[in-house]
Amino acid sequence: MLYFEDFSEGETFELSSQTLTRAEIIEFAEQWDPQPFHLGEDHGKDAVFDGLVASGLHTLCLGSRMMITEVMNESANMGGKGITDISFHRPVEPEETLTGRLDVTEKTATHPERGDVIFELTMTTSDGSAVLSATYVSILGRRPDA
Template sequence: MRYFEDFPVGETAAFGSRTLTRSEIVEFAGEYDPQPFHTDAERACESRYDGLIASGLHTFAVTIRLMAEHLTADAAFVGAVGIDELRWPAPVRPGETLAVETRVARTEERSPRTGLVEFDVTVHGDDEPVLRMHPLLLFERREADPEV
């Protein structure tokens, strides 16, 4: 079990991979982001993207899933307090595989029971970064005061 104190500033990790298929891109977008460049291959070819692309929300959701499986699953994770600077520098296309890279940017004791860890997260597609963000995550402290 990893606690707040187990995330030193500067620590890096790389984990997970997930390939997005054409059908799941269209299905996700149909439910949550029904833009033609996410849902209709013909119309997507006429768009500035010159083809179907995944919704940024889909890329974000896959990122959160990979972080849950590889970063917070074996940690005393309390929850997130926010995300700063969420960016999508390049589109994700069908068949592209996503992988997550994290770096602990800073830590801050928040209370006798919790500490905040800010991560620099970059999600790489096949050729370039496709998502960048700075999630602010709370973890229990190892030496938490049970009376607080």
């Protein structure tokens, strides 16, 4: 179990990778972001994108899941205060593999039993180009007194 005290400013967590298939991109878009360029190849050709691209929300959700399952669920996570500075750096195309990285940028002890940790999530493609970045403020429990 990781507590507030176990996180260090400047620390990096390398997260897993996942390939977004054409079917997954369309399925997500049908339910959550039904814009034409997320729904099929033909729709995207009339847009600023050259064909089908994943929703930025899909990329954000994927990164959030990686962060939660690989770091936050192994910590004294007490919830989140918000997500800010969300940037979609470039579109994600079908069959691209995305990898997450989580950087600890700041810590503030806010209460005797908890503190805030600010994380920067970055999602990159296999060639290392960033497709998404976002800042998360999470509440972490402090280590109980022994």
